[in-house]
Amino acid sequence: MSIAYSGFDHACMARALQLAEQGLWTTRPNPRVGCVIAQGERIVGEGAHLVAGEPHAEVHALRHAGTAARGGTAYVTLEPCAHTGRTPPCADALLAAGIARVVVATRDPFPKVDGRGTARLRACGVRVDVGLMEDAARELNVGFFSRIERGRPWLRLKLAASLDGRTALAHGESKWITSSAARADVQRWRARACAILSSSATIRADDPMLTVRIAHSLPIPAPLRVIVCGPGGMPTDAKLLHDRAAEVLLVHADGQPMRPFPDRVETLALPPARFGVELSALLHALAERGINEVHSECGPRLAGALLAQGLADELLLYQAPLLLGERGRPLLAGIDPATMEQRVGMRVIDRRMIGEDARLLLRPIRFT
Numbered sequence: 001m002s003i004a005y006s007g008f009d010h011a012c013m014a015r016a017l018q019l020a021e022q023g024l025w026t027t028r029p030n031p032r033v034g035c036v037i038a039q040g041e042r043i044v045g046e047g048a049h050l051v052a053g054e055p056h057a058e059v060h061a062l063r064h065a066g067t068a069a070r071g072g073t074a075y076v077t078l079e080p081c082a083h084t085g086r087t088p089p090c091a092d093a094l095l096a097a098g099i100a101r102v103v104v105a106t107r108d109p110f111p112k113v114d115g116r117g118t119a120r121l122r123a124c125g126v127r128v129d130v131g132l133m134e135d136a137a138r139e140l141n142v143g144f145f146s147r148i149e150r151g152r153p154w155l156r157l158k159l160a161a162s163l164d165g166r167t168a169l170a171h172g173e174s175k176w177i178t179s180s181a182a183r184a185d186v187q188r189w190r191a192r193a194c195a196i197l198s199s200s201a202t203i204r205a206d207d208p209m210l211t212v213r214i215a216h217s218l219p220i221p222a223p224l225r226v227i228v229c230g231p232g233g234m235p236t237d238a239k240l241l242h243d244r245a246a247e248v249l250l251v252h253a254d255g256q257p258m259r260p261f262p263d264r265v266e267t268l269a270l271p272p273a274r275f276g277v278e279l280s281a282l283l284h285a286l287a288e289r290g291i292n293e294v295h296s297e298c299g300p301r302l303a304g305a306l307l308a309q310g311l312a313d314e315l316l317l318y319q320a321p322l323l324l325g326e327r328g329r330p331l332l333a334g335i336d337p338a339t340m341e342q343r344v345g346m347r348v349i350d351r352r353m354i355g356e357d358a359r360l361l362l363r364p365i366r367f368t
Contacts, residue, residue: 003129005103012036012043012075013105013133019048019057020077020140025191026051026218029290031108031141035061036075037068037099044068050218056081058090062097070098077137079108079130082116091120101127105137109148143194143292146313152283153194155294157303157312158186159331162320166328167300172205174329181355182318186297187214189316193295195224195249195286199302200234203227207238210297211245222246223295226286228302230276233259241265253277279311304334307344307364315346315362318354 019034027033027049035057037045045068047060058080062069080090080102094102102121107130108114118128138145143154160178161167168174176183190196196210210225225240229252234241236259240248248265252258253272261267268285270277286294296306306312337343345365352359 003131005129005132008038008041009075009103009132012038012073013077013103015043015046016057016075016077017105017133017136017140019046022048023050025188025214025216025220028052028194028221029144029292031078031144033057033076033078035077037061037065037072038075039065039068039072044072052221053086056087056090059087059093062093065097071100073101073103074099075103075132077105077140079104079106079113079115080117080121081108081113082120083112089117089120091117094121095124095126099126101129103132104128104130105132106130106134109145141292142313143294147287147290147292152280152287152311153291153294154313155197155283155296155306155311156189156193156314156316157296157306158189158316158318159303160318160320161331162322162324162328164323164325164328165331166324167331168329169324170327170329172329174206177320177322177324178318178357179320179355182320182357182359185354185359186318187212190223190295191216191220193223193293194221194291195226195294197226197228197294197296197302198298200227200229200232201301202297202299203238203240204232204235205299207235208297209240209243209245211240211243224249224289224291226251226282226294228252228276228279228282228298229256229258234261236261251277251282274305279305279309283311300330300333304332307332308334310364312364314349315360315364317360317362319358319360321356 016034016036020032023032030052033049035047045061045065047057049057074094082089082091121128146154191212191214212220224247226249229250250267253276254269270281346362347365350361
């Protein structure tokens with residue numbers, strides 16, 4: 001049965017989604033959630049989940065509303081939990097406050113929650129409506145839903161290229177193709193990820209730190225730095241191995257000899273494959289660690305393998321207004337369709353200018 005939501009319902013859920021974005025960089029591995037409490041057509045309370053382990057959005061909104069919450073409506077972007085984790089059940093908090101109606105954007109697929117929150121509320125006489133602005137709510141937590149429903153994180157492949165699709169000059173020089181504005185924008189995408197994926201080839205070429213360098217009012221959890229070690233191995237003097245800004249996970253093929261690394265650097269052996277390791281097995285292993293979103297910054301070989309194997313969910317492409325020529329290094333390796341029917345299409349999710357560079361957010365379309 002379809003539900004006739006009012007304009008005020010839509011406005012309140014839109015505000016709840018806006019509030020949820022406050023936790024875009026800081027809630028992981030938890031989802032980003034917002035909540036609005038209304039009495040009639042008057043908003044009396046607002047809240048967002050901001051830091052994992054601290055109160056959820058519903059609790060903040062109820063505290064804000066106080067006694068005005070009784071008999072009111074709660075608009076929540078994700079189904080309220082009904083189990084005790086690091087915090088008490090939000091469904092019980094809504095019941096204790098006397099909320100009469102709960103509007104939920106989307107169910108929570110986490111097994112300890114899935115359907116239990118709405119069932120708990122309905123069993124106690126609360127009207128529960130589910131599905132208002134569901135697509136937007138899922139998009140806000142695309143990595144969380146991917147991890148729970150698909151058993152692997154959402155993988156975003158960051159690329160930077162010239163107008164002629166080159167990422168570096170023939171001898172490897174690439175600093176800097178894009179502008180300082182684009183590089184600052186990349187930091188914001190890193191901040192929302194649980195892990196940053198790269199390869200030992202990229203480490204040898206550029207020696208990046210792969211950290212988040214943003215000032216924020218809340219602590220931003222440092223993404224796990226995941227490095228796929230190819231045949232050339234991982235240089236022991238790489239900067240990221242010797243700083244404590246974030247944890248490092250070196251992934252290598254089972255049986256591949258590895259040099260000794262600092263004690264805090266973890267290694268993971270996976271079945272060997274053409275690229276070096278089974279990349280699908282890597283993503284499943286990251287999901288088991290609670291990784292929701294992976295931000296990949298790597299060379300054309302790993303990038304091409306991720307795309308060719310259907311593991312790149314999204315491409316974040318920065319295109320600079322310059323030309324590097326036909327001998328420049330390619331954007332992707334290993335993508336070689338024999339016919340137009342085998343081409344990899346892209347659906348444009350967002351396009352905008354960042355400084356002088358064009359930024360495209362793309363999702364692959366398979367024609368065969």
